[in-house]
Amino acid sequence: MKCIEKSVINPVVLATTGLLLLGSAFASSAHAQAVSYKDQTKLHDIAVAPNPENLRRDVQTLVDFGTRHTMSETESETYGIGAARRWIYDEFQRISAACGGCLEVYYSSDIIEGTPRIPNPVDVVSVVAIQRGKTDPGRYVLMSGDIDSRVTDVMDYTSESPGANDNASGVAGTLEAARILSQYEFNGSIVYAALAGEEQGLFGGEILARQALEEGWRLHAVLNNDMIGNIAGINGVIDNTTARVFAEGTRMNETEEDARRRRFTGGEVDSPSRNLARYISWMADRYIPNLDVMVVYRLDRFGRGGHHRPFNDVGFPGVRIMETNEHYDRQHQDLRNEDGRHFGDTIEYVDFDYAAKLTALNAVTLASMAWAPAPPSNVEIRGAVQPHTTLSWAPASEEDADNVAGYRIYWRYTDAPNWQFSRDVGNVTEFTLRNVVIDNYFFGVASVSKDGFESPVVFPGAAGTFDLR
Template identity: 70%
Template sequence: MRRRLAVALSASLAATAVAAPPMAPPATQALLHDIGTAPSAARIEADIRKLVSYGTRHTLSDTESDTRGIGAARRWIHAEFERISSQCGGCLDVIDVAGTISGEQRIPDPTEVVSVLAIQRGTSDPGRYVIMSGDIDSRVSDVMDFTSDSPGANDNASGVAGTLEAARILSKHGFPGTIVYAALSGEEQGLFGGKIVAAKAHAEGWRIEAVLNNDMIGNIAGLNGVVDNTTARVFAEGTRATETTDEAKQRRFTGGEVDSPTRNLARYIDRMADLYVPNLDVMMVYRLDRFGRGGHHRPFNDLGYPAVRVMETNENYQRQHQDLRTEDGIAYGDVIEGVDFDYVAKLTALNAVSLAGMASAPPPPADVTIEGAVSADTTLKWQRAPASQAPHLAGYKVYWRLTTEPQWTHGFYVGDVAQHTLKNVVIDNYFFGVAAVGKDGSESPVVFPGAAGSFGGYGAP
């Protein structure tokens, strides 16, 4: 009898061992906790003051002077990226990306639009890119006025200063994926800098996982009377602009309107704020941009890349696109007094932890599919990343949520496998996704099944 009991107990323990879930990597990363508090408000203030000192950075302004105009500003940005690179042993490739624009409503005469990029090459997956950007140019009330003083302190010296500071912090570390720090020109005249850089990325086959466009990240006092330094907005479009007719037909029956890669990028940024940036909450806005307005993430969205706008929650329209003046006791103009440098540092931290998290993690899973119609179970399948691109891959995590939930609410690590079946989780009731997990606990954004949620795979986009 004792022998039979021992055999039965041994069999039971063996079955338990087989059924036990795989050991998950760490839930958070110590490095990201450090990055989440690393940005310096003092350094950011110095950068914003330097950019304001050029008087105007209008796209059509002086390009020859060393003290005034957009030419002087972009040369200083280039030199600052080079200085940052010198402190990390030349880890940044600093390049100017230019194109000549003419015959446009806001650029009628031939004008060279020059953006400055600093590229931190990935150690194992350099063809995968995450990008942070800010806009160099500024404007006053008349979009064609390129001679009047246009400080552009918040719009958008704050975004450029945040991008420079992120480069200072992240260039001290190596990451598997490539990080690009971009100062883009021509935004106010028609998003031309972004269009030129996005076209370059597409032509060269960059596998862009994310674009974080920072446009106005320094104002905390809204025209609505709200003063708030604890929230940020992330604008994220739904259905891809490049969706085909067949893909739209499939999406009608399988869902995905709120699960484009851009929306799941926004969810990722929201999660990183909760984990790593003290006293900051992200408001996800399900829209390409503010109502009827635009930003430099849009040219990337237009080509099908995941791209969001990161910005302050409360805007003061008296400090945007305004001539410097005082009327009825109200001071108009985008002056430096309207910028909260601690807040810029906080939103810079949000960008930095998101960039570092994605660049650390394996690439998002490719070819994610789902099965489970007329069944009690749901099965997800995906393609494992090539070992050369993901030598630090630990495995994958499956996620699901009610269709009305904005954020992923359920998930668990399933190990280094290429499919998983969720028993008694009915496909009709939830949305599902899969993320790649690194050995250090880093995660990719969640990928929704099918073309609607694809991040582009492991090859060219």
């Protein structure tokens, strides 16, 4: 089914400025609307649900294991990474019991050896809980935090290493999101993961990403939470109102042909990870009071890494969510005080109200995507040397068909960071924007559910697809 818009020229309201723009220069954006969105009461309820005291309790429990270094003690019930991962497993099981067994909890593991940071064989064990979707269980969104901790010497697995913010805060946020979201039913599946081996080489994420590939997961979002509790930066800034979302541009697994096409059609700033980051930012604007998201166009902090990267490496959309202001005296440091200066990642420097705010950001994003239809597949565009632009996409899958109300086309100027214009086009698979010249804008398409939940925007072609390539 296709639909062609009638050629009617109206004024355009720019969503980002609120200015009324008139005249022939904007006639090409006929029927454009300021970006609109249906407000969702359930997401407002989820946004206020994270409990700072739950986060404090969980971080304290993880800190009390002494060290969670990947190569630390595994037999003790009270000390080391073995005790920590068993507690996380039991906590997921308690959450599952409260929702009538709605979580599938398991260990994800493999033996790693012969690497610079794991020279001898070590069983790297993560803890995973899956909340299966009711209508489309093969579609996934994932939230993660890292179990392990370290001190100055990355090979020191015996010294006390509290890892309160890095990254007990991320694990605590993941557990709290599971407590909240397990009280709801969703169309798609949600994965909660406490990943191991991050400090030694991102191995927990690599192992789980391999499982996702082997089992054919349609994994549309990886939200890696790594340090979500610090508000006081080493630069002296204290700020509890912003968060950073790091998102890579060009896909790691881009083919030579994909790169050739991207050179002529664009897509460098419209990877699925980038449009996932924009989606997270929209969630903050709509549902998280007093939180602005800074989308950073980079895989991670300069020259550094995180557990979303193994998923990006094989083609899954993934981002890093974290605090804006880091304090390097409280990361990867031996516990000590020098000339009145504290070094070490201890719990008194974690702001749990802020951690709850970032947990809420994750929870509303996961819920919105799991209730929404899948992002459109096979999105294509044409309109070279024409006055009009036509977008097309594949029909909804059998699992999604009853959930889809229609689709929304987005477009923006090529130097604009966020989508500026949108158009609801109904439940069709092709639509022509008349008098909108393809050369002047970037375009994308989102799926919209009958309840008004919306998927991330998909940029046309290989550069923007959320489907695994």
